[in-house]
Amino acid sequence: MMAVNRYRIKTLADQGNRSAKLVLNLLSSPDRLLGTILFGNNVANIAASTLATVVGLRLFGDVGLAYAPMILVFVVLIFAEVAPKTLAAVNPERIAYPAAWVLAGLQILLSPFVWSVKIFSNGLLNLLGVHVTAQTNALNSEELRAAVYESSEKIDVSHQEMLLRILEMEKVTVEDVMIPRADMEAIDLEDDWDDIVEQLATSHHTRVPVFQGSMDNMIGIAHIRKMFYLTHMAEFNRETMLSMIREPYFIPENTSVTHALTNLQEQRRRFGIVVDEYGDIKGLVTLEMILEEVVGDFTTVVPGMDDDITGEPDGSFLVRGSTYLRDINRQLDWQLPTDTVKTVNGLITEYLEDIPVASTCFKLGDYTVEIVQTRDTSVHVARLKRLNTTILAGEE
Incomplete structure (x- = not known):
């Protein structure tokens, strides 16, 4: 019940699946659901312990009192805890749908007991400064981004990229x-x-x-x-x-x-x-x-305008000074810094702290930058190349 994908369950419930609706209804009050499950669980465990003690005492006498709890713990752990709960965690929906009908009936039958347990437990938590409130399932942007990555096998790559771009738009x-x-x-x-x-x-x-x-x-x-x-x-x-x-x-x-x-x-x-x-x-x-x-890009290129990023045979790229660093990072899968500046011209002038001069070369992290052409007080064309850090590390 706790391991089901609530968004999938809600989708199925909206489509009219009665079992999904019942699961959602039970999960809407987790304290009542847990109260019902734990009440029945503890009654069963205590009854089993009492029964094992009586059987061991009658069959083996005082010696049975020592062995009965050990045998019972092994049986309960394997057949009532680890195996069934692992199965349910692996196949949550398959187990949750039929279990929901049983739990719904037990919830009605045990409501007086569950209600009294809920009052006492919530009262104790309030004394400890813990206030029980309904939990929301809303995802923040980072959690939603992680969900998109995890769904990569079920979502087309282009659609996944669009979803991730939408999440990044706020920044x-x-x-x-x-x-x-x-x-x-x-x-x-x-x-x-x-x-x-x-x-x-x-x-x-x-x-x-x-x-x-x-x-x-x-x-x-x-x-x-x-x-x-x-x-x-x-x-x-x-x-x-x-x-x-x-x-x-x-x-x-x-x-x-x-x-x-x-x-x-x-x-x-x-x-x-x-x-x-x-x-x-x-x-x-x-x-x-x-x-x-x-x-992504879909507008027609204006005639007479050169490409902002042009690849060269040596692996470098000629870029216009007005090219946005975000565009370079996106197209070339680079990590040029974009925290304080937006364009190639801004990146160069910030590093040099001076008016750029043609033919100036410098190294910026894992990249080399060469000023190819200037215009007035700004960089018109620059050559950028990413260093092969693996080769450099091997040579050292």
Whole structure:
């Protein structure tokens, strides 16, 4: 009864299994269930002990008083304790279903005795400062993660990965998945009108942020398809564009992706502008980016954009400085540190504590890092390689 999988039992009970319903009902009051089981168990053991003593005394006299308890202990341990309880633990459902009907009847028959025992035992526990309350079977995130791992043989690998990603989403913030400010494609209203039209015509996105002068002065979001519909109607100009710009939706950088997803759904938005504690623009996060945290990459690669991680023949990888360390760890099964920094550029600058210079090489734990190309004050391309720690240890 105590070893059954309660979640499986509940599923069967919801499907109409009467035995499963009875097991759940008995387990809902464990003190009553244990009282019934232990009452019958102790009555049987005491009765057996008394009977063994009487039989031993009559058959063997005083000598029987010495041997009867020893024989009884062996018989009870083998046939009434170890063997049957091991069998029940190995096949809990098979034993629990028929046993539940017997225990339910005994619970009704012995209810006065069980009730009195329950009152006295709970009273004693209260005197000792232990208050008996109903126990919940809810699993926390770590226990649920362990349950997913243990169910690996019954769950498809892709489904298992999705479940684990969902459990990890609460620890992931929008800052971990956003497009950084430097990589954002946005329209400046102070640009020449022909340049704005050209930018709209060549954009590979459906929606583009619009700002005026500085990106921190965010005006809103432009829906390119709607605007180009007006272009074909010869009704598109700066005024109509301004009238069609939707107010931006801002998301604090430390917001978890689960809360961001909920908020985007409530606001019926496809993406939000990420801001820091001072209100400055840090980047943007889209609904697709959040969903990719669960199902993996599925969006189409924008033409003209190079892959963030490119393998080399020598086993190293060329990565862009803006590549997130989480993405590298996930794709390559590495363990680059992500506690204080998010990107390759951040990892390098934090280690060097200086503006990076091309051709600089250094060792970071089990990895070698080489700065291949810099741009302004940041790393544009770096080469990362994982050291073969097994070979190095053997050479030493």
